[in-house]
Every structure is written in structure tokens, then in C-alpha cells.
Amino acid sequence: MIEPFVTPWGGKVLSFTTLDSTSRYLWQLAEAGAPAGTVVVADQQSAGRGRRGRQWHSPAGLNLYFSLLLRPLIELEKLPQLSLVAAAALWQVLHYESPGLMIKWPNDLLSHGLKLAGILSEMKPAADRAEFVIIGVGINVNSETLDFPQALRGQVTSLKCESQKTVSLDLLLSKLLEELFIFTDLFGLVGLEGSIRNLINRNFYLAGKDIVIHSGSEKINCRAQRIDSNGGLVATLADGSVSSFNAGEAWLAKDD
Numbered sequence: 001m002i003e004p005f006v007t008p009w010g011g012k013v014l015s016f017t018t019l020d021s022t023s024r025y026l027w028q029l030a031e032a033g034a035p036a037g038t039v040v041v042a043d044q045q046s047a048g049r050g051r052r053g054r055q056w057h058s059p060a061g062l063n064l065y066f067s068l069l070l071r072p073l074i075e076l077e078k079l080p081q082l083s084l085v086a087a088a089a090l091w092q093v094l095h096y097e098s099p100g101l102m103i104k105w106p107n108d109l110l111s112h113g114l115k116l117a118g119i120l121s122e123m124k125p126a127a128d129r130a131e132f133v134i135i136g137v138g139i140n141v142n143s144e145t146l147d148f149p150q151a152l153r154g155q156v157t158s159l160k161c162e163s164q165k166t167v168s169l170d171l172l173l174s175k176l177l178e179e180l181f182i183f184t185d186l187f188g189l190v191g192l193e194g195s196i197r198n199l200i201n202r203n204f205y206l207a208g209k210d211i212v213i214h215s216g217s218e219k220i221n222c223r224a225q226r227i228d229s230n231g232g233l234v235a236t237l238a239d240g241s242v243s244s245f246n247a248g249e250a251w252l253a254k255d256d
Contacts (some may be wrong), residue, residue, distance in 0.1 A: 059147060062141065064172060086107075098111040117138065117139040142159070
């Protein structure tokens with residue numbers, strides 16, 4: 001179990017052996033008035049969640065599963081960009097152990113095309129701003145290939161698979177929270193402009209690739225270009241026109 005400590009925001013890290021979901025537990029704390037910077041971390045999750053209700057494989061003691069509470073003073077339309085900001089912060093720490101690390105819009109980190117980390121941001125709106133935001137993070141840290149279910153092998157990886165080294169979960173969480181504090185603070189000042197977006201675009205997995213964007217029931221074939229200042233995926237459509245997508249899910253065309 002990770003030892004509790006105070007986060008850079010001044011909130012507490014609450015550590016558990018097992019939870020159904022760190023984000024679900026933190027949501028309850030947020031509604032009860034927990035301060036920004038509160039973090040919930042678990043050795044194991046029984047119902048860890050990814051996008052669109054998918055389950056995040058969460059075995060005990062090997063990987064990092066945590067959720068961070070923020071109470072940002074930013075407009076509601078900017079809040080979805082926080083997943084990309086979090087991805088940039090995670091990349092800043094994790095790429096030292098995984099040099100092939102890339103950011104996949106809107107909320108994943110891949111190493112050599114294999115999923116290493118996922119981010120799920122949720123918010124409770126209030127008027128034109130959020131009452132709070134919860135950023136849930138799952139990172140495959142010390143899992144080895146045989147630790148993953150058969151169905152996931154060839155699709156996922158871990159820091160240990162990439163570097164052949166065991167990583168301290170305590171130290172990794174501390175480093176990640178430091179970078180998340182820096183990146184979210186900068187985002188509050190300047191949005192995605194400047195260094196955050198530059199980092200994302202330098203390490204943008206989909207750039208130049210033929211993709212299919214799933215938006216609701218619609219599938220749109222296009223070629224990805226870059227991430228714009230609103231966090232949208234800029235892509236060239238089949239007719240040659242250029243459009244920006246602010247919501248949806250992107251797949252490589254060969255995998256769709």
C-alpha cells in the first residue's frame with residue numbers, strides 16, 4: 001500500500017488496499033466537500049473504468065490506480081481539455097522509463113503502439129463552471145506480459161515490459177502529482193497554448209495517420225494532423241477539407 005502524504009495542492013493522499021473505483025470513491029468525498037488536491041489511490045480496483053464504460057484491468061500490487069480531485073476556475077467548455085493536460089504531465093514523467101511513449105487523443109498514452117496508461121476525466125457542473133473535476137489515472141507499471149489477460153496481450157504494455165526495471169509506485173505517484181500540479185497550474189493561466197500543446201503535438205501518436213473517428217453513431221474517415229488550442233483533433237477529410245473534432249474516439253483505420 002502506498003504511504004499517505006500531502007499533495008502539492010495541500011490535499012491528502014488516501015490509500016486503500018482495494019476499492020471498486022478510485023474515482024467513484026473520490027466523487028463521494030468531493031460531494032462532501034473534500035479540498036482540491038485530494039487523491040485516492042488503491043492497490044487494486046474491482047471495477048476500474050475506462051472510456052465508454054469499459055473496464056480497466058486492475059490487478060493487485062503491480063500498477064498505479066489513482067484519482068485526483070480538482071476545483072478549477074475555468075469555463076465549462078475548457079474542462080475536456082484537462083485529459084490532454086494530464087496526458088502531457090504523465091508523458092513528462094513516464095517517457096524516461098518508456099522512450100517510445102506517445103500521446104493518443106483524447107486520453108491514452110501508448111508505447112510503440114501499445115496502451116500503457118489511460119485517463120478518464122469526469123466533472124460535476126455548476127452554472128458556467130465546474131463544481132469539481134476528477135481525473136482518474138490507470139498506469140501499467142510493474143505488470144509483465146503474463147500478468148495481462150490473454151485477450152489484452154499484444155494490445156497493452158507496462159513500464160516494466162518497456163524498461164525491464166521494477167518501478168517504485170510510491171515514488172512514481174509523487175513525481176506524477178508534482179507534474180500534474182505544474183501542468184494544471186499552467187493550463188489555468190494560458191490554456192493549451194504554448195508549451196503544453198507543443199509537447200502534445202511533438203509526441204502525438206496519430207499525426208499523419210489514417211484514422212476513423214467514432215462520434216456517436218457516426219464514423220468519419222480522415223487523416224490526423226495535430227491538436228489545436230481547444231484540444232480538438234485537426235484532421236483532413238476524404239474530400240480534402242480540414243475539420244477539428246472536439247469529442248469522439250479515434251482508431252487507426254487499419255484497426256477499425
